[in-house]
Amino acid sequence: MSRASRLAPLPAAGEQPPRAVLRTLTVPSRFCGPPDSANGGYVGGRLAGYLDGPATVTLRRPPPLATPMTVEAGAEGSVRIRHAGTFIAEAAPAQDRPALRVPDTVSMAEARAAEGHSRYFQRPEFPTCFVCGTRRGRGDGLRIFPGLVRGRPLWAAPWTPDASLAAGGPSVRPEIAWAALDCPSGIAAIEAHDISEDAAILLGQMTVNVASLPAVGHEYQVVAWSIRREGRKLIAGSALLVQGGEVLAVARTVWLTVQRPVPRMTVGAEAAS
Structure with missing residues (x-):
């Protein structure tokens, strides 16, 4: 069982989301990208931590700093974070994982x-x-x-x-x-x-x-x-x-x-x- 499957699923279309916050994710200010938002890679890694194996993270909005974001389980093993109802980012199992190779190496x-x-x-x-x-x-x-x-x-x-x-x-x-x-x-x-x-x-x-x-x-x-x-x-x-x-x-x-x-x-x- 993946970590994502242990979270409550997202509500179906037209349904009201559950009132109880099951889990939150907060990015400390240390991990900024721009001064007022989190580094995208750091947030991606935090969100991917709810999944097993390689993940694809899609960013929809700049992730806020020092602010609790709600973590929700989505369809097909995905996980989302929201802030004040706004969809911030989503992680899903990678469908096409990058191969562990590089076009060239350097000393x-x-x-x-x-x-x-x-x-x-x-x-x-x-x-x-x-x-x-x-x-x-x-x-x-x-x-x-x-x-x-x-x-x-x-x-x-x-x-x-x-x-x-x-x-x-x-x-x-x-x-x-x-x-x-x-x-x-x-x-x-x-x-x-x-x-x-x-x-x-x-x-x-x-x-x-x-x-x-x-x-x-x-x-x-x-x-x-x-x-x-x-x-x-x-x-x-x-x-x-x-x-x-x-x-x-x-x-x-x-x-x-x-x-x-x-x-x-x-x-x-x-x-x-």
Whole structure:
């Protein structure tokens, strides 16, 4: 039995939702993306934790910080979160899980050389982001700063998880692995397609396959690459590697390009189509 099946199902069309809140999910302010909303990868990992195995998370609205969100079980093993009646995100078992492979690998020396060598970090849009924020100190943010690997269409950076990210053991919590896979893929998508500065991208969907979680205090490589562009949709991949190229986790992400200022819009339906 999956974890999702143990939650109460969503009401049928026309029915009133149950009054009792069975479960809530709250994202601490530490795990922000933009200053006023949660990092999408982190939220995806938290929501995927209600399922068994690889999951696809679709984001519909910016997830609020430090605010309880209601967790509901949906159809076919899916799980949703809502805030004040607004549908925020949904996780479902992955129908097409990403394979545990990457288009190319890099050495740790190459990852270190590429770190920060990205157009994004010349003027970062979200300098306080939990994952890629340049203003986040060591032991606070992940400080993953992917840059283009010389001579290859691959972005890479080193990453050493801090002890505060552990789940009572040697490994980081699953949602931390999801977060680490989020921003690098967005940076790769932006730069591979030379998205202009008058546009922005929003994470619409993320599918993650985790074989093994990173251990705190060990150095890893985070790599990312563009897969393709479909109109406003940018599809990218990212992975966590150990030295030697073994893949611990891999993600496939769908980003949507929007004109600035970035609207607080529903993006999931378009990302999933």
